[in-house]
Amino acid sequence: MTATGHLRGFLSALREEGLAVPVARQRDFLCALTTVPPRDVRHLYWLATATLTTSVDDRAVLDPVFAAWFAGGTLPALSETEEPGAEDRGGGGEVTPADQSAREGAGREASWAAMDHQATFALTTLTEHQILARLRRDLPPAVPTVRSRRRTPARRGDRLDVRRVHRDAWRTGGEIVRPRWRRRPRRQRPVLVLIDVSGSMKQHSRDHLRFAHTVVATCDRAEVFTFGTRLTQVTAALRKRDVDAALSALTDVVRDADGGTRIGPSLLQFLGNARHVSRARGALVLVLSDGLERGDCVPLTRAVRRLSLLAHRLVWWSPLACDPAYRPVTRGMAAVVAHVHELAGVRDLHTAWEQVRKEGRWTSEWTSEWTSEWT
C-alpha cells in the first residue's frame, strides 16, 4: 500500500471508530506532515493529536487506531503522571455500609439495590396543568438575581453613556442637550436542581421532575441532575415544550429510578467534575431529597458543606418535612441541616408552588429557623 493510501486508511479508520474529523482538520494534518516531516512514530503521534483531536477525551479513540496503523502497539504515555480527567475524582468507590442494620428514624427505609430499568412517570391531569401554569408565572421572579457584568442603556444609571450622548449631539450640532446613562442590570442567578429519584422518593419524583421541567422552561440558566445510585444530567432531556413528552424522554436517560440511595457519593461525583461545579457556583441550588442515607454519612456531610459554600442559596426540599411533627434527627439530615440555608417540606407540585411564592426567603438574607431550632 502507498503512503497516501495508508494515511487515507488511517483517517477513515478514525471515522469508523467514532472520531469524525472534519475535512478542514484532516487537511491540517496532511499539511502538518508535509511542512513538519515526522522524525519518528512518537513525533507523528503528537502531530496527529494536535491536528486531529479537539479534546483530551478524543485520545481514547485516537490512541488504539494510531497504534494499529502506525506504532505496532507501542505508544507514548498520555501523561507522565496520570490520567487528566477531573471526573475520576471524588465519589469514586462504592461506599460500604458501616452498619447495615442501623435504623434511620422517621420515613421510609432507603435500600441498597442498584436498579437498571425504565421507570414510567404517569401523565399530567388538568388541575396539575393549572398549578404548573402558576409555577411558570411565579418561579422566574422568585429566583435570586445578581448584577450583570454587561451594561445596558437605562433611564437612570451609574455611568454616562458617552456613545449615545455623542450620537445625540450630532443631531443638535454638537450640543449636548441631555445626558444618557448606562447601568448594570440585574439578571437571574443560575438555578441548579438536584433530584433524588431513589425508591424512597418514588411517589414524589414524578412531581419533582415536572417541577424541574418548569425550571428548565422558565429560568435563564438552569441545570437539572437526578441521582439515585448514580448521577445523571437530564437538562437536555427536559428541554421539551410538553411536560409529558419531556418526562417520557427521561425514562430513556434515568436508569436508576426507584432504586437504592447513595446521596453522598452521588453529590461528591457532582462536585468532582469541574464543569458541573461551575454550574453550582453562585447559583440557587435546590436539592429535592428525603436525606435518608444508608450507611456512612460522612460523604453526605462533606458534599453538602462544599455545596453550601459554592452556592448562593442551598435549599433542601424534603417530603418528610411537610409533617409538622417532623424533626431532622436521622443521621443524614442532622448533619445536613447545619449547612443548608433553608429546609422546607415539598411533596408535590402544590407544596412546591407554595414554597416558590415565599420568594422573599431566597432573595433576602437568610435566617434559618430550622438551623437555630435543632442544632
Add this chain to the structure above:
Amino acid sequence: MNEAELAQGMRAARYFADEGLLTAVYLALTLGRPLLVEGEPGVGKTELAAVLARVLDRELVRLQCYEGLDAGQALYEWDYPKQLLHLRATGVDAAAGVGEVYRAEFLLERPLLRSLRQPTVLLVDEVDRADSEFEAFLLEFLGDFQITIPELGTIRATEPPVVVLTSNRTRELHDALKRRCLYHWIPFPGTERERAIVRAHVPSIEEDAADSLVRAVSGARRLDLLKRPGIAESVEWARGAAALAANGDPWPVALRRALGLLIKDEEDMAVVHAHIDELIAP
C-alpha cells in the same frame, strides 16, 4: 525558526515543554493556526503565551475573558469625550466635522485590534469564561484576522498574530471554534520535568530539598483533594520554603511551614496533614 531552536528558546526562557506541546506550538507557528491549550489550573497555560512572546520577540497582547465581555472591550471604542472636546475646541461645523473626528487618533485600541497593528502574540485567556456570543464573534476574527471599522475601513493584520487560547474546561467550547484551532492538553509534569522547573525558578533550593519537594507534590496530587496543586503552586511553595530556609530553618521544617503556599483549601489541608509524614520525610 526550526523546532530545535524553538525548544532551546523556550528552555532559555525557563519553560520546560514536553515533546507533545513543542510539536503543537511549532505546528501552530508554521501553519499559522490558533492553538487551544487546555489543562488543570496552574500547569502553565497562560505562561506558555508569555514565554512565546519572549522567544519570538513579539509583544504579548492579553485578552482576559469573562461573562459579559463585549465588542467594545475586545475590539475598539471611539474616544467619545475626546471627540466632543475636539468639536467644542475647534468649533467645526457639523458637515466638515464628521470626517474630522473619525480618525485613527480618536480610536481606542482594545486587545484584538492591537494584535493586528503590530507583530504580537495574542493570548485569549480562559475562553470558557466568556459566553457563547463572544465565542461566535471570536470565530470571525480568528478566521481572517481582520476588523472592519465602518468609519475607517477594514484593518488587516500586517503579520498575523500568534494566537494562544486557554480553557479550564468549565464549559464545552463550540465545535466551530475548536475546528479552527490546533489542540493540546497540558498534563501535570513528570517528576523529572517538575524538578527542572522548580530548580530553574528557585535556584537557591538545594538538590535533595527539590527532590523531596517534587515527591511531596506528586504525592499530594494522588490524594483525594478538591484542588490538586499545579506547577504554579509547587514553584510558589519552593520559593516560600527557600525564604524560610534562608532564615535558618532546616529544609523539611521549612517545607512544612510553607505548606500554605501549596494547599489553598482548609479541607485539603486537613487531608494533607493526615498524610504529612508520608509526603515529607522528617
